[in-house]
Amino acid sequence: MNQRTPRRSLVAAAALSALACLHPARALAGDAEACFTASEEGQRLRDEGRLREARARFIACGGAACPDLVQSDCAGWLSDVTSRVPTLIVSAQDERGHDVADVRLTIDGAPLAARLDGKAVEVDPGERVLRFERAGSAPVELRLVVREGEKLRRVSARLARSAAPGSGAATPGAGAIAPREDRAASSPASALFLPLALGGAAVAGGVAYAALGLSARADTDRLRTTCAPRCTEAEVDAVRTKVLAANIAFGVGVAALGGAVAALLLRRPDAAAPPAAAVYGVLLPGGAAAALSGRF
DSSP states (O other): OOTTTHHHHHHHHHHHHHHHHHHHHHHHHHHHHHHHHHHHHHHHHHHHHHHHHHHHHHHHSSSSTTTTHHHHHHHHHHHHHHHHHOOOEEEOOOSSSSOOOOOOEEEEEEEESSSSOOOOEEEEEEEEEEEEEEETOOEEEEEEEETTTTSSSSEEEEBOOOSTOOOOOOEEEBBBBBOOHHHHHTTHHHHHHHHHHHHHHHHHHHHHHHHHHHHHHHHHHHHHHTTTSSSHHHHHHHHHHHHHHHHHHHHHHHHHHHHHHHHHHHHOOOSSSSOOOEEEEETTTTTTEEEEEEOO
């Protein structure tokens, strides 16, 4: 009996040691499987544009418990996704234009912020609907397209008092504060700016052409009566330069005049952006050419 007892103890100890070695192996295998699963899910979410969820998966598979190869890949993907997550700076004003902070903000129906504190908020790229809600004010919805990598984009809404107590219906786009450049572009004065500018350029070109042409003719007559046909090369070159400059001024004036007429005919006061045009002058042997390039 005394001899069998030590043997049984040794067998039991060996079995316990084997189980103790087996449990860490199973735990490590489970951790590795979870790392690979997080890596695959992160790549899928990234390709679907759900960058914030993808970032959480890459953080998980980039931990110290994951295999080195998985850690390395997830660390690179994490850096890429983080740089691509857009951020918005959201603000709201009351009917008098004063900033308000007690505004509940949702995006596509999901809560985004319980209060506006001026800090940037992260969103996923794509078409998004922001809803602003404040006690005593009519809700406002803004629809915008958020682009990957767009950082610190400013979005603002104006919340007017509710027309009727308890009214919860939101008017899409109501209360949105248009960017300053958009309001300027749609004003009548802005729509006439380009035609007036091109008309002024046409007048300036015509005046320059007339002045340079008259000066060149006067110099030519003077040379004919004083030194022709033995005038110096410098005197002749001075006259040629004036003639060339007059031709350039004429071409630019004609192009600007054509651009002014086209801008007047094709202008659209309600367009989001005013027409843009440019006039180019090119020196050519014995003369000049002018071209008009524009977007109407």
